[in-house]
Amino acid sequence: MKFKHNPIGLWLKKKGWVLYDHQIETLNFIKQGFDVILHAPTGGGKTIGGFMPSIDDFINNNYKSQPFHTLYISPLKALTADVQRNLLDPINSLSLNIKVETRTSDTSTYNKAKQIKKPPNFLMTTPESFALLMARTDVIDLFKNLKFVIIDELHTFFDSKRGHLLSLNLARLRSIKPFQIIGLSATLKDTDLAKKYISNIKDTKLVSTHSKVVPEITILKSANRIPWSGHSPRYAISEIYSEILKFKSSILFVNTRAQAEVLFESLWAINNKNKKIAIHHGSLEKELRKKVEKEIIEGHVECVVATSSLDLGLDWGNIDLVMQIGAPKGVARLVQRIGRANHTINTPSRAILVPTNCFEFVECIAAKKCVELNILEDEKYSEGSLDVLAQHIVGVAISQKFKKEDLYKQIKEAWPYRNLNIDDFEKTLSFVENGGYSLQAYEEYSRLRSDGDYFQIRDKSLVTKYKMNVGTIVEAEMLRLRVGNRYLGNIEEWFINGLSAGDTFIFGGKRLMFEKVVGNIAYAKITALEHKKIPSFKGGNLPLSTHLSKTVREIFSQRLEGVDLPDSLKKWSELQTKFSSFPKENEFLVETFKRKNGKHENYYLAAHPFEGRNTHQTLGFLILRRIKKLGVQPFGFVANDYSILFSFSKEIKDIDFLFSQDILIEDLYEWLEETPLIKRLFREIAIISGLIYKNLPGNQKTGKQVTFNTDLIFEVLRKHEPHHILLKITTENAKKDLVDLDRLSRFLLRIKNKIKINKLNRASALAFSLLFEYHKEKPDKNELDNFYLEKLENELLEEVNAL
Amino acid sequence: MHYKDVYFAGKKFSIFSNGELYWQNKKTLIISDLHFEKGSFFSESNQFIPPFDTFETLIQLTNFINDNPVEKIIFLGDLIHDKLAFQRMSENSKKIFFRILENINCTLTVGNHDNMSFLKDIGLNLTDNIIIDGICFSHFPSIDQRFSVFGHYHPKVKLTVNSRGIWTPCFILNKERLLMPSYGYYTGGLSIKSSEIQKLFDKQYEIFPLTKEKVYKLEFKK
Secondary structure (H helix, E strand, C coil), X not given: CCHHHCHHHHHHHHCCCCCCHHHHHHHHHHHCCCEEEEECCCCCXXXXXXXXXXXXXXXXXXXXCCCCCEEEECCCXXXXXXXXXXXXXXXXXXXXXXXXXXXXXXXXXXXXXXXXXXXXXXXXXXXXXXXXXXXXXXXXXXXXXXXXXXXXXXXXXXXXXXXXXHHHHHHHHHHHCCCEEEEEECCCCCHHHHHHHHCCCCCEEEEECCCCCCCEEEECCCCXXXXXXXXXXXXXXXXXXXXXXHCCCEEEECCCXXXXXXXXXXXXXXXXXXXXXXXXXXXXCHHHHHHHHHHHHHXXXXXXXXXXXXXXXXXXXXXXXXXXXXXXXXXXXXXXXXXXXCCCCCCCCEEEEECCCHHHHHHHHHHHHHHHCCCCCCCCCCCCCHHHHHHHHHHHHHHCCEEHHHHHHHHHCCHHHCCCCHHHHHHHHHHHHHCCCCCCXXXXXXXXXXXXCEEEECCCHHHHHHHHHCCCCCCCCEXXXXXXCEEEEEEEHHHHHCCCCCXXXXXXXXXXXXXXXXXXXXXXXXXXXXXXXCCCCCCCCCCCCHHHHHHHHHHHHCCCCCCCCCHHHHHHHHHHHHHCCCCCCCCEEEEEEEEXXXXXXXXXXXXXXXXXXXXXXXXXXXXXHHHHXXXXXXEEEEECCCCEEEEECCCCCCHHHHCCXXXXXXXXXXXXXXXXXXXXXXXXXXXXXXXXXXXXXXXXXXXXXXXXXXXXXXXXXXXXXXXCHHHHHHHHHHHXXXXXXXXXXXXXXXXCCCEEEEECCCCCHHHHHHHHHHHHHCCCHHHCCHHHHHHHHHXXXXXXXXX | CCEEEEEECCEEEEEECCCCEEEHHHCEEEECCCCECHHHHXXXXXXXXXXXXXXXXXXXXXXXHHHCCCCEEEECCCCECCCCHHHHCCHHHHHHHHHHHHHCEEEEECCCCCCHHHCCXXXXXXXXXXXXXXXXXXXXXXXXXXXEEECCCCEEEEEEECCEEXXXXXXXXXXXXXXXXXXXXXXXXXXXXXXXXXXXXXXXXXXXXXXXXXECCEEEEC
């Protein structure tokens, strides 16, 4: 194609930008009728590349009105608005008559209705809003002009229930109106699987380009000692601040919302240069988030502390510095974050990593190494979950009547569901109809009506319930937080339950005093008092990726040699070598020691698998059961991403037995039966599948969302209907998410006959951080103060120095 | 079954871990807020909750009767969740329930969920309240009697176990009032910190949290 005559090429040229080869290539493949995956680094003109076929088609056909010509689907609401803004620029300057609009859960009902009457040409939406569109009765008419579907941040959909939902709706849309897909991603490794996700039947072309420049990553070295444990960046706060001062605009990424609050407050406490610092996280009220996003774009905010709420694709183009506070956890994730500070494809991004404890320092080194060598993790892919399927079937039934065999065939065209067997499909369908109980208790109330071949909904009341509950992201029970006459955001119910009137806490960077709860609103007022509590927002912690953990192990196996360490870490490393040892490659290090805990002697066992928190948690519970079997009373265990520490009453002789492979067969299933974690998982499944509705018309006012205790439902189901489809889904999900069974069994295989046991007189350096966390767990968390921790840390330090 | 003895209005009662209040001297069992067929009630709104709650509640009740001499049962109101409860109830559950009604003298002090027309003529004494030895048993707290045993609120309390909070149903009592937990399987609860419960039990009271295994005791003083 002669791109000189391409209008977008001309526009780019006018702007002084280049038309990239990958953009041309994408366009060419699309013209040949293929689906395309465009894999290009951030700042590489991916968005324009994705939309070029649409714009090109629009111009060539000289369309006057072509409703819903292109559908753009993104995992982030914020991204839809951002991409819309970036598109309007070329559309306006080329005087094209293309209407671009967004449709997300933030769009008002009024605007949504208006949009159907006067549809835009390009629609920017999310998987949930897309599912709602697909559930409309006029869906066939609605998408009759559809030509292209663009999926942004494609990699986020491979291993998530959202991705399952999206794939089901894409498969259905294909059966309604054929279209071409363009998938966009900046981080892809397993491109073959990505192609299959896009289309299970057609051949998909891959257009891939790599950045020629390597990001410049440095690890912050503080003059202060790096803490052994915890996740607070306070020790390096003045150095972080002075870095911010050097740049015009910066993003400080953290891993949890609690970290965001702490960092934000600590920065303002020393902000004597009055740098404009803002905070952004997913719990903040929509208006507040949008205000911050707008201010960043307009340059009114110079520094923003953000969680993953700002991770993906937002193209602000003017960020000079990215800081990652806390461990990166995964290489792809870090690359994505670093990419925020990128103007064009040929200038390197600059990023500073700030580890918050000793282990994280090593993890940062590993991450830096992987990014520089461009070694990314393999994406995870998951089999389509049946709770999502149940939700989808309701959506289909609302939209049009269907034949069972047709639906089954169509579902199998969605890649995650390619292996769905007829039995599971029928059980899921029967669950959707009336709960799927063997007694057929609810036959007369069935959601679906079948007359001969076709299924359809029994009455319209289901439509509202479906609309109010669509989606696969189940959050904890939330209360809206109100201060004066403003809403600040959403806060977990369990956190508020732990507060009494007069307690102070911090949210959105504000010190607040809790007053009362009325309905689903928590009232608080601004206070000048020192805050005690920070909502910790469960679930913000990602586990260390398999890949990164392997690199961390390598660095440790070389005893941190050749690594530029700050002094405090050098000491840490020396102590480990002197009194214990670093695990050699393929060696699994276990250390035992005893320590006085008050009046008692406690025996400890520190194991260092480096397999990530999830795996360690499971392993911890399993080992605990084994310790009991040995007739030793365990006191408990703590785990982080790197190690597990057990504490018990007597010395344990048979350590090999604790870690033997058969633990997965014998103990795992017993443990799954009794762990409270599985009940939490069941709650999510009960809500996604539509067993219970989280939102019902008229329910919002009472503040009671889920009317049922799902724990009780789980127990009664297990007793009376042990083969119920929801229990099957729960077990499948648990093996994957709760246990990460694959990773655990690979670990046990890896360490077979490679356990190295060091019997020590006292805690080793590697065990410090967990010993510390172990004691942190003991006192009531709410009463915990820094004084206690400092005292413990000094105590441990003295012990070390006395050696 | 684990239980704890308490003295209320000078009489000895036993609190059982499943939520029964047993008056041994009178061979009388008091249970509250059974909410029969709460689970199946929600089928009307297309939520197909496992329909085994009534059965579970009745099995628990049968076990208690088998283990302890019971000549009289007082249901403290809200026996059924809605007026169509008996229509939806499984034959199995009905059989168990009617067998109990045949063999034991049962009284229902009517609650706000109980629909009289569906509870008549099934062998159940219906009344607003019943007074025995100066103690008033009713669904709502008594206005004119000094000693009142009642239900309605489904009290629950949060216990901290291994730094994790768990909600448990509980009994609350002071010198003159005794509030019972709900005996129904799916019934939710109201925190004892809520103003509705607090205004009934100001100053000094005892709480008996129930877990499956055990009855606990906590004392509160303001």
